[in-house]
Amino acid sequence: xxxxxxxxxxxxxxxxxxxxxxxxxxxxxxxxxxxxxxxxxxxxxxxxxxxxxxxxxxxxxxxxxxxxxxxxxxxxxxxxxxxxxxxxxxxxxxxxxxxxxxxxxxxxxxxxxxxxxxxxxxxxxxxxxxxxxxxxxxxxxxxxxxxxxxxxxxxxxxxxxxxxxxxxxxxxxxxxxxxxxxxxxxxxxxxxxxxxxxxxxxxxxxxxxxxxxxxxxxxxxxxxxxxxxxxxxxxxxxxxxxxxxxxxxxxxxxxxxxxxxxxxxxxxxxxxxxxxxxxxxxxxxxxxxxxxxxxx
Numbered sequence: 001x002x003x004x005x006x007x008x009x010x011x012x013x014x015x016x017x018x019x020x021x022x023x024x025x026x027x028x029x030x031x032x033x034x035x036x037x038x039x040x041x042x043x044x045x046x047x048x049x050x051x052x053x054x055x056x057x058x059x060x061x062x063x064x065x066x067x068x069x070x071x072x073x074x075x076x077x078x079x080x081x082x083x084x085x086x087x088x089x090x091x092x093x094x095x096x097x098x099x100x101x102x103x104x105x106x107x108x109x110x111x112x113x114x115x116x117x118x119x120x121x122x123x124x125x126x127x128x129x130x131x132x133x134x135x136x137x138x139x140x141x142x143x144x145x146x147x148x149x150x151x152x153x154x155x156x157x158x159x160x161x162x163x164x165x166x167x168x169x170x171x172x173x174x175x176x177x178x179x180x181x182x183x184x185x186x187x188x189x190x191x192x193x194x195x196x197x198x199x200x201x202x203x204x205x206x207x208x209x210x211x212x213x214x215x216x217x218x219x220x221x222x223x224x225x226x227x228x229x230x231x232x233x234x235x236x237x238x239x240x241x242x243x244x245x246x247x248x249x250x251x252x253x254x255x256x257x258x259x260x261x262x263x264x265x266x267x268x269x270x271x272x273x274x275x276x277x278x279x280x281x282x283x284x285x286x287x288x289x290x291x292x293x294x295x296x
Contacts, residue, residue: 001169002026005082007075007099009033009040012116013088015144018044019173021068022061022145029071030078037071044069047145075099076106083108084169086138088116091241096120097128104129112162114138118238119189119245122155122182132157136166139186140175142234150175155182184249189242196239197258199227203278203294204260210278210294228278229288232271240265269293 002025006017009031017029017040031037048062057065072078079085085107087099096115103113113135115125126135137153150170154163163179170177180187199213208216214226231239240262246255264270264277271277272285280289 001083001165003081003083004028005030005079005085006088007031007078007085007103008088008090009036009071010088010090011142012140012144014040014043015142016086016088016116016140017069018047018065018145019140019175022048022057022065023173024064025068027069028078028082029069030073030075031071032073034073037073041066041069041071047143051145075102079103079107079111081108082111084112084114084166086114086116091118091120091238093120093124096125100125100135101128104131110134112136112165114166116140119185119242121184121249122153122158126155126157133159134162136162137182137186138166138170139188141188148174148176149188150177151186151188152177152179153182153186154179185242185246190246193239193242193246194255196227196231196234197243197255197261200231200258200261203228204258209296210290211288232277232279232281233285234271235273236261236270236277237265 004020004025005028006013007030009029017027021027029037029040045066048065051057052059052062085103087096089095089099096117100113113129115137116139117137118139122135122137126132129135132155135155136158139151139153141147141149152163152166152170167177167179185193202208202213203210210228214228217223217226240257243255243257268274269276272281275282276291278291278294280291283289
């Protein structure tokens, strides 16, 4: 496998393009927005410069990585000779179904279609294609260039051959692939999101403050980042979306999103991406400052 297409040039998309290109794959990075593509290349360049400064790569490796990426605003043009397509668009079911319908029509019949979804059913996505055996989940973790895990999710019809190819491809990226089956939230978010939701409930019910909740989990449970800080980094809108998938998929009230989370997303307080969530991020991400709404 040599030619990869990545759909979506946001945080996950540009990170996925980065790691494939750095490992000598030819990458087509596709987004409907030219400005989003320009921003993605700037982000990849910045991250490569950071690696260069730490002497993890050479100048030649940086240039080679950038030369391995071409950008497109047309899906049809970007995927025409791709052997693997990784969709990394917004976590929205209707959007993903629309993209996969189009990919099924325009991609080579042998192309494998992967999605970076963090919670949406692979089987559901595969159902809108004529190649369900070639549809699979590749759930990368953020930040993609740094995090080792890739959750490999088999849909109901995903073939052994495709699963093995994607497991081996992930290893070529110096990642650690873990195979899981297709149930709501898979493994990562089925465990993580209820914890984050419970942390938000603890704040909502006045058990403790933002800083106190995160400190307990960092110092008591050896978590490198507290659950409320992590939620801000993930995006509170994304957390809410995944909890809704879990709640709808299992029909269990334990997955019901905390009303505080719902209100914050409605108010546009989405975490780092909006500048405010449980913490204030207008100053950057190095220093933790509790948002005014939650200061005691």
